[in-house]
Amino acid sequence: xxxxxxxxxxxxxxxxxxxxxxxxxxxxxxxxxxxxxxxxxxxxxxxxxxxxxxxxxxxxxxxxxxxxxxxxxxxxxxxxxxxxxxxxxxxxxxxxxxxxxxxxxxxxxxxxxxxxxxxxxx
Numbered sequence: 036x037x038x039x040x041x042x043x044x045x046x047x048x049x050x051x052x053x054x055x056x057x058x059x060x061x062x063x064x065x066x067x068x069x070x071x072x073x074x075x076x077x078x079x080x081x082x083x084x085x086x087x088x089x090x091x092x093x094x095x096x097x098x099x100x101x102x103x104x105x106x107x108x109x110x111x112x113x114x115x116x117x118x119x120x121x122x123x124x125x126x127x128x129x130x131x132x133x134x135x136x137x138x139x140x141x142x143x144x145x146x147x148x149x150x151x152x153x154x155x156x157x
Contacts, residue, residue, distance in 0.1 A: 045088030073135030
């Protein structure tokens with residue numbers, strides 16, 4: 036199993052690009068870190084929906100796949116506290132990615148100049 040296409044907001048794409056550059060990692064890995072961070076900071080199913088803007092970006096199929104997809108699926112179901120279908124799973128997934136990107140970006144902005152961003156994220 037793997038993710039299907041999802042649309043990231045314009046602001047989310049900008050934050051993803053900044054974090055990818057700062058962390059010197061590839062986009063798929065940063066998206067997975069953002070998803071994990073979004074799930075970590077949540078307190079239940081995500082309710083916030085983000086405005087896509089005029090320059091939204093499509094996250095391609097198969098960025099999150101196999102065991103990672105299964106792990107995230109069950110973590111999201113645990114947060115939702117109910118079984119969810121595939122459509123709802125992908126809706127939750129993009130919301131968790133968006134909130135995770137915002138948290139990672141906030142962490143990046145608040146760190147001191149001497150701090151390593153990778154350590155600050157942990």
